[in-house]
Amino acid sequence: MRIPGPLRDATFVERPNRFLTVVEIGDTQVESHLPDPGRLKELLVPGARLKVRKVFRENSSPRKTEWTTVMVKTGHQWVSIDSTLPNRFVASLLKGGDLPMFKGYRLVQTEIKQGHHRFDFLLEKDGELMYLEVKSVTLVIEGVAMFPDAVTSRGARHMMGLMDLAESGFEAGALFVCQRGDVTLFRPHWNRDPAFAAALLAAAKNGVRVWAISAHVEPPHIRFRREIPYDLIPF
Numbered sequence: 139m140r141i142p143g144p145l146r147d148a149t150f151v152e153r154p155n156r157f158l159t160v161v162e163i164g165d166t167q168v169e170s171h172l173p174d175p176g177r178l179k180e181l182l183v184p185g186a187r188l189k190v191r192k193v194f195r196e197n198s199s200p201r202k203t204e205w206t207t208v209m210v211k212t213g214h215q216w217v218s219i220d221s222t223l224p225n226r227f228v229a230s231l232l233k234g235g236d237l238p239m240f241k242g243y244r245l246v247q248t249e250i251k252q253g254h255h256r257f258d259f260l261l262e263k264d265g266e267l268m269y270l271e272v273k274s275v276t277l278v279i280e281g282v283a284m285f286p287d288a289v290t291s292r293g294a295r296h297m298m299g300l301m302d303l304a305e306s307g308f309e310a311g312a313l314f315v316c317q318r319g320d321v322t323l324f325r326p327h328w329n330r331d332p333a334f335a336a337a338l339l340a341a342a343k344n345g346v347r348v349w350a351i352s353a354h355v356e357p358p359h360i361r362f363r364r365e366i367p368y369d370l371i372p373f
Contacts, residue, residue, distance in 0.1 A: 139230045141208065141223070141358045143191055150186040150210065153178075159207045161188055170205035174221040176287045180212075180277060181219065187211040189357050209357060216355040218317035221274040225258055227353070227360055228272050228315065232259070236362055239349050243268065255299035261309075268309035271296050275316040275324070275350075283316040283350065283366070284327040290334055297337035297346070304345030311347040312338065316366070317355060324350035324368040339370045 148161040148170070156175040159182070160167055170190050172178075189209035208220045225248070231237045232245045243261040250260040252269060259270040277287040286293060300310040314324055326335035342348050348370070352363040 139227050139360055141218070141360055143358045145189040145191055145208065145357050148188040148190045148205075148207070150182050150184060150188055150207075152184070153182055158203070159188075161190060161205070161207060163190065163205075168205055169203045170207045171203045172207050172219070174219045174274070174276065176221070176276065178210075178219060178276065178287065180279075180287075181210045181217060189216075209355065215318055215320050216357060217276055218353075218355050218360060219276055220317075223360065224272050224274045224315035224317065228259070228313065231362055232261070237351070239365060252303065253299065255296060257296070257299070266309055268311060269300060269303050270311045270313060271300060272313050272315060275314050276318065277327070278316070278318060278321050281320065281322040283314070283321040283324045283352075284330075285314055285324070286327055286331050286334055289331045294331075294334040294337040297334070297341040300346045301337075301341040301344045304341070309347070310341075310345065311349065312341070314348075314350040314368075316350065316352045317360070319352050319354045319363050321352045321366055324366055325373065326370060328372045335370075335372070342370055 148163045151160040153159050157172050159170045159172045161170045190205045190207050243263045246262050247260040257269045258272045261268040275283045275285045277284050303310040326338050328335040350366045350368045354361045354363045
């Protein structure tokens with residue numbers, strides 16, 4: 139999938155708050171929106187290479203910044219740090235039939251409300267419905283992708299909601315999209331958010347299906363790389 143652009147080179151300077159970065163484009167420092175509220179401390183280090191995108195703003199637009207920070211380079215690896223990208227990416231893959239674990243499934247609806255929850259996708263296969271939640275993963279330590287990198291009570295609620303659906307007879311699943319290719323295994327981050335990790339483990343034990351995939355990111359594209367194994371047990 140092509141990532142919208144044009145993308146410009148920039149250098150990371152600082153992060154005043156969760157949704158704002160200060161970046162240097164050429165010789166000029168500008169504020170740039172960060173569409174990922176995670177910690178990202180392992181990625182956003184002073185001097186890190188970035189890709190940013192200028193945003194067209196209409197007069198009525200509430201946006202305060204003209205730029206969005208969309209990628210960071212760590213070593214030889216580009217990492218997407220746009221937490222909204224995986225949903226668009228997965229939708230594209232589903233429509234193209236490019237995810238082998240969802241062979242035969244049809245995308246019915248996005249952003250589907252069910253009870254007190256809103257899930258990312260509703261799929262259908264042979265008359266059976268599946269509720270699917272997608273989570274963005276950027277943290278990788280020694281080849282192990284981990285989610286979350288910051289506490290997410292909302293994420294834990296999503297896992298419990300999926301478990302309720304599975305126990306009610308629906309198919310339900312969680313798909314973790316690693317927005318980088320240098321991963322060999324996925325784990326929930328027990329040390330950083332034990333509540334989410336426990337919720338994911340409980341959901342998996344009670345009928346919720348779990349998948350993790352890696353992606354090859356090379357500006358301006360993101361491509362499905364492969365399904366990767368996971369281990370949900372505390373470590």
